[in-house]
Amino acid sequence: MTAVPPDLADKLLITVAPTGAETAKADVPQLPTTLEELVETAQRCEAVGAAMIHVHIRDDNHQPTIDVGRLEETVAALRSETTLVVQLSTGGSVHDPLERRLQVLDAAPDSCSLTMGTVNFGDDVFLNPWGFIKDLYQLSQERQVVPEFELFDLGHVHALRRLLRECGLPYGGRVHCDFVTGIPGGMPGTADALVAGVAALPSEVTSWSATGIGRSTLPVALAALSMGGHLRVGMEDVLTLAKGVPVDHNEQLVSRAAELGRLAQRGLMTPAEARGMLAVRPQ
Ligand code: KMH
Numbered sequence: 001m002t003a004v005p006p007d008l009a010d011k012l013l014i015t016v017a018p019t020g021a022e023t024a025k026a027d028v029p030q031l032p033t034t035l036e037e038l039v040e041t042a043q044r045c046e047a048v049g050a051a052m053i054h055v056h057i058r059d060d061n062h063q064p065t066i067d068v069g070r071l072e073e074t075v076a077a078l079r080s081e082t083t084l085v086v087q088l089s090t091g092g093s094v095h096d097p098l099e100r101r102l103q104v105l106d107a108a109p110d111s112c113s114l115t116m117g118t119v120n121f122g123d124d125v126f127l128n129p130w131g132f133i134k135d136l137y138q139l140s141q142e143r144q145v146v147p148e149f150e151l152f153d154l155g156h157v158h159a160l161r162r163l164l165r166e167c168g169l170p171y172g173g174r175v176h177c178d179f180v181t182g183i184p185g186g187m188p189g190t191a192d193a194l195v196a197g198v199a200a201l202p203s204e205v206t207s208w209s210a211t212g213i214g215r216s217t218l219p220v221a222l223a224a225l226s227m228g229g230h231l232r233v234g235m236e237d238v239l240t241l242a243k244g245v246p247v248d249h250n251e252q253l254v255s256r257a258a259e260l261g262r263l264a265q266r267g268l269m270t271p272a273e274a275r276g277m278l279a280v281r282p283q
C-alpha cells in the first residue's frame with residue numbers, strides 16, 4: 001500500500017453521482033440523461049466542489065445503457081469539458097448482463113465502480129457473484145483503471161478483504177471504497193451501520209466515502225464527515241433536498257456537501273488532488 005500524501009489527509013473528496021439507472025426521465029425531467037445535460041451538470045458540479053463524477057448513461061430514449069461506443073463518447077466529452085476524475089459505473093442497471101458490464105472498461109475511464117457482492121435491490125437483485133468480481137478486478141488491474149469498491153453491506157467489506165488477499169492491490173496501490181447505504185436490501189443508512197462498516201475495513205484501505213439513499217443522505221453524510229470520510233452525493237441517490245422539495249440540479253447537492261465540508265473544516269479536494277489521492281493513471 002502507498003500512503004495518501006499528508007497534505008491531502010484532511011481534504012474532502014466530493015463525488016457526484018448525477019443520474020443513476022433507476023429514475024425515469026419522465027418522472028424527473030431535470031435528471032441529466034443526455035450527453036449535453038451530463039456535461040453541463042459535470043461542469044456546474046465541478047465549479048461548486050465536485051472532484052469526481054460517477055457516471056451512468058442513457059440511450060436516446062433516456063433508458064439506461066452501457067453501450068461502449070456511447071461510454072467512450074461520454075468519457076471523451078467529460079475529459080474535454082471538465083477536469084473531473086471520470087468514474088464509469090460497471091453496475092449499470094439490475095438488468096445488464098455480467099459479460100456486458102465487463103466491457104465498460106473498454107471505454108478506458110479513470111476509475112470504475114466495482115461492487116463487492118450481490119445485494120437485494122428493492123424488488124430486484126443486483127448481481128455480483130464472486131467470479132465476476134474477480135474478473136472485473138483483474139481486468140481493472142490490466143487496464144490500469146482505479147476501482148472504487150462499492151460496499152452495500154457488511155459482508156461486502158469482508159469480501160474486499162478476501163479480494164485484496166487473493167488478487168493484490170489495485171492499479172496505483174491505493175484502495176478507495178464507497179459505502180452505499182440505505183438501499184432496501186443492503187445496510188441501513190444509519191451512523192451505526194457506517195461505524196460498523198468502517199471498523200471492518202481492511203488495513204489496505206487508504207480512503208473511503210459514503211452515501212445514503214433517500215432520506216438517509218444527510219445523516220450518513222454527517223456521520224461520514226465525523227469519521228473523516230469523503231462524500232458521494234447526487235440524484236442517483238436522492239431526489240429531494242428536504243421533504244417535498246425536489247432537487248432541481250445536482251449542483252445543489254454538491255453545494256450542500258461542500259458547505260457541510262466547510263463546517264467540518266475540511267478543505268475541498270480539487271480534481272487534480274483527487275487524481276493524486278486515488279493514484280489515477282496520468283492521461
Ligand atoms: N444501478 C445499480 C443496480 C454502480 O454504479 O456500480 C448499481 C449501481 C452501482 O448503481
Ligand code: ZN
Pocket residue numbers: 017020054056089091113236
Ligand atoms: Zn451507480
